[in-house]
Amino acid sequence: NAGVTQTPKFQVLKTGQSMTLQCAQDMNHEYMSWYRQDPGMGLRLIHYSVGAGITDQGEVPNGYNVSRSTTEDFPLRLLSAAPSQTSVYFCASSYAWGFEQYFGPGTRLTVT
Amino acid sequence: AQSVTQLDSHVSVSEGTPVLLRCNYSSSYSPSLFWYVQHPNKGLQLLLKYTSAATLVKGINGFEAEFKKSETSFHLTKPSAHMSDAAEYFCVVSVSSGTYKYIFGTGTRLKVLA
Numbered sequence: 283n284a285g286v287t288q289t290p291k292f293q294v295l296k297t298g299q300s301m302t303l304q305c306a307q308d309m310n311h312e313y314m315s316w317y318r319q320d321p322g323m324g325l326r327l328i329h330y331s332v333g334a335g336i337t338d339q340g341e342v343p344n345g346y347n348v349s350r351s352t353t354e355d356f357p358l359r360l361l362s363a364a365p366s367q368t369s370v371y372f373c374a375s376s377y378a379w380g381f382e383q384y385f386g387p388g389t390r391l392t393v394t
Numbered sequence: 395a396q397s398v399t400q401l402d403s404h405v406s407v408s409e410g411t412p413v414l415l416r417c418n419y420s421s422s423y424s425p426s427l428f429w430y431v432q433h434p435n436k437g438l439q440l441l442l443k444y445t446s447a448a449t450l451v452k453g454i455n456g457f458e459a460e461f462k463k464s465e466t467s468f469h470l471t472k473p474s475a476h477m478s479d480a481a482e483y484f485c486v487v488s489v490s491s492g493t494y495k496y497i498f499g500t501g502t503r504l505k506v507l508a
Contacts, residue, residue, distance in 0.1 A: 315496070322403070324484060324498040325438075332494050340495060372437065379494035380426045380445070385438040 284308050288373050288386035295363040295393045303358040303389050305373030313376045314356040315383070318342065318369040325372060331356055332379060363393045396421045396489035400499035408507045413457075413472040415502045417485030420466060426488040427468045428496075429459055433481045441483075444468060455479070480506045 289304045307314065315330040317340075327340030331350040345367060347359040356375075360367060370390050374383040401416040419425060429441040442453025449461040459470045468485060485499040 313494070317498075322500060324500040326498070327495055330495065338493065374438075380488045382428060382440050382443050383496065384440075385430075387437045 286384050286386035288389050293391050299363050305356045306354050307375040311375035313379050315374050316358045317372045365393050368393045398485050398487045398499045400502050402502050404503050406505040407475045410474050413475045415470040415483050417468045419487045423490050428486040429470050430484045431481050475506045477506050
């Protein structure tokens with residue numbers, strides 16, 4: 283099993299550009315989530331999904347969109363990048379809500 | 395509102411001495427609680443979890459945590475620190491009440507002195 287994979291590992295964007303961070307898992311997990319990690323703030327939940335076709339907002343959803351068309355994939359879209367979105371982004375999955383999460387290796391995003 | 399508080403942002407211990415990382419939570423329901431570790435420039439790894447079974451939970455690398463409902467605490471301990479334990483540690487609570495979220499504490503950076 284590859285576990286949770288994320289691409290790309292690094293990305294630099296200019297303000298106003300859009301992009302999609304990819305996340306995939308091969309464990310048939312129902313629950314998937316996106317976090318951003320900023321110094322001193324821990325990990326903050328952006329969006330989550332409890333199953334294919336079902337998504338909901340987390341603590342910091344503004345400026346981000348998600349969709350969950352398959353169990354395996356949960357892409358995160360930045361609609362119009364802003365410097366405040368410079369961060370490290372982690373995708374995670376778990377068998378269901380309440381179970382332990384497995385994390386991807388992260389994407390380091392810089393917006394200039 | 396459910397939340398989690400890690401009481402120390404930085405902890406320093408000498409190698410071979412005990413480790414205590416403190417976590418308090420607030421939850422209206424019986425929560426699931428987790429501790430994760432993150433080594434520099436790495437992803438997050440699960441250390442241990444509490445899911446309403448035994449209140450004393452043993453994890454990997456000699457870590458354990460005790461769930462104390464009366465004190466709403468889930469402190470992480472290790473009898474003897476090793477240099478390889480230097481990392482950032484996160485306490486996480488699963489919250490319910492109509493949503494299905496996990497809330498992270500702000501983290502405790504553990505430094506191990508030789």
